[in-house]
Amino acid sequence: MRDIRINLGLPDHPKVQKLEKKCGAGAFKCLVRLWTFCAVSKPTGKLIGMSLGDIEMAARWEGEPGAFAAELLDIGWLDAEDEGYLSIHDWQEHQPWVFNSKERSEMARKAVQARWSKPRSGSKPRGGPNSMGLGCAVQGCDNPIEKHIDGIGYCGNPTHKHKPIGG
Secondary structure, eight states, X not given: OOOOOOOTTGGGOHHHHHHHHHHOTTHHHHHHHHHHHHHHHOTTSBOTTOOHHHHHHHTTOOSSTTHHHHHHHHHTSEEEOTTSOEEETTHHHHOHHHHTHHHHHHHHHHXXXXXXXXXXXXXXXXXXXXXXXXXXXXXXXXXXXXXXXXXXXXXXXXXXXXXXTTO
16 A cells, blocks of 8 residues: 555644645645646656656646645755755655665566575475566466465466466
8 A cells, every 4th residue: 555644743743834825725735636647656755757747736736827736845845956946845754764765666566576586495496586486386387376266376378287386
């Protein structure tokens, strides 16, 4: 599950009060929408390549064009970076799990590769890299598993006999 962290005191934060006073009660919801957009599409919080209009579209702002983004900048929810783009203020500090997601996924991928590339003691190799109880058991088959039906992984080759996952 992907998520973002929100401090429980955020709805009463002075920046939220200022934003709602200037842009209306729906502005806080738009701010949260912008953050969730960033978590999915801009996990570093750097809004590189995004115009003010793009930012408002990501936030689903329906008010006066430019007003929401201008207030985010003025209040301090957005920072103008020297490199010429905008970023979410203190994103790395407040959303470290999201900010480091790509590096964490890469480390996990490498760890899985390292784990499954080691020979298992006392076992015979049974097929390709997917055969460690997770897929096609045919010796030498390197086909990825395409689907699972009733606990059996199918690699897509109709001539292969498949085995239940984990069995």
